[in-house]
Amino acid sequence: MARKLHYFNVNGVGEPIRYLLHYGKQNFEDVRYELASWPIKSVKDSLPYGQLPLYEEGGRSLNQSLAIARYLGQQFNLVPTDIWEQAELDAAVYNVYDFWAKVLGWFKENDVARKEILKKEILNEHIDFFFSRFERDLKANKGYFGGKLSWADFVFVGIVEVSNLFFGMEIEKKYPTVQALIQKIRTLPGVKEYIATRKPYTM
Ligand SMILES: N[C@@H](CCC(=O)N[C@@H](CS)C(=O)NCC(=O)O)C(=O)O
Structure with a gap:
């Protein structure tokens, strides 16, 4: 095929x-x-x-x-059979994409001053808001979004990697469970x- x-x-x-x-x-x-x-x-x-x-x-x-x-x-x-668990993973990727929407807002902004404000908001507020919650959810689920490896983990790691590239940082540094998941995906x-x-x- x-x-x-x-x-x-x-x-x-x-x-x-x-x-x-x-x-x-x-x-x-x-x-x-x-x-x-x-x-x-x-x-x-x-x-x-x-x-x-x-x-x-x-x-x-x-x-x-x-x-x-x-x-x-x-x-x-990489998708569970239980439909509640499927929905939980859908929610997880939408949460990740809510963070991504903030990053995209910055990326697409053409006004230099406004872009700087959006960057500050991401670095000072949104990263902490979202990543403290991603960290919490991963910790509660054996290091994955769904208790074991799933498609949501792949989506998450991709979004972290591109965000890191945009901002020249390693967002995961302050979030050990996020860091561990990134390593797991990268070494699959x-x-x-x-x-x-x-x-x-x-x-
Ligand atoms: N919701 C869509 C968004 C797709 C999207 O934003 N694609 C961008 C690149 S990441 C694109 O094609 N940009 C070029 C354009 O709009 O002409 C998805 O997740 O696939």
């Missing part, structure tokens, strides 16, 4: 999908677009909502990073080899 992931040559919301595909030992075409040459009109116009990532499998395609990650999670035994079979061979991302 031919698989293809279209995303930018960055580690944003598409990187957890790459991790999942490598963890699942899947051959896939990792199609990467350079941000500097975006938009490529013919590609953008062909996307259902004009944005990446787009995942293709067996002649069908799917947009929305979380839908793709959850779908792959199902394939690789498949993910570890992928990280060792990928080109380092820059801002």
Whole structure:
């Protein structure tokens, strides 16, 4: 079954999908677009909502990073069978994306003064608000969002990594359980080899 992931040559919301595909030992075409040459009109116009990532499998395609990650999670035994537990993991990734929305707000801001204010808010308030809660939830669940490895852990680590790159920091330093989860994901079979061979991302 031919698989293809279209995303930018960055580690944003598409990187957890790459991790999942490598963890699942899947051959896939990792199609990467350079941000500097975006938009490529013919590609953008062909996307259902004009944005990446787009995942293709067996002649069908799917947009929305979380839908793709959850779908792959199902394939690789990273989604629990209990529907309450599934919903808890959905909540976990939405919590992570609520943090990501703050980071994106900063990233997309063009006004220099306003951008600086948003950065200060993230560094002084939002990181502590969200990460003290992520730390609490992981601690209460054996170091994972769902008590054992799940697709939510992949999404979380991807978002921490890109946020770290944006702000030139290691957010996880103050949060040992978060730090441990990042290490666990980075050393998973498949993910570890992928990280060792990928080109380092820059801002
Ligand atoms: N909710 C979407 C958001 C996708 C999104 O924001 N994609 C950005 C890159 S991370 C994009 O395609 N930007 C280029 C554009 O909008 O032209 C998802 O999670 O997949």
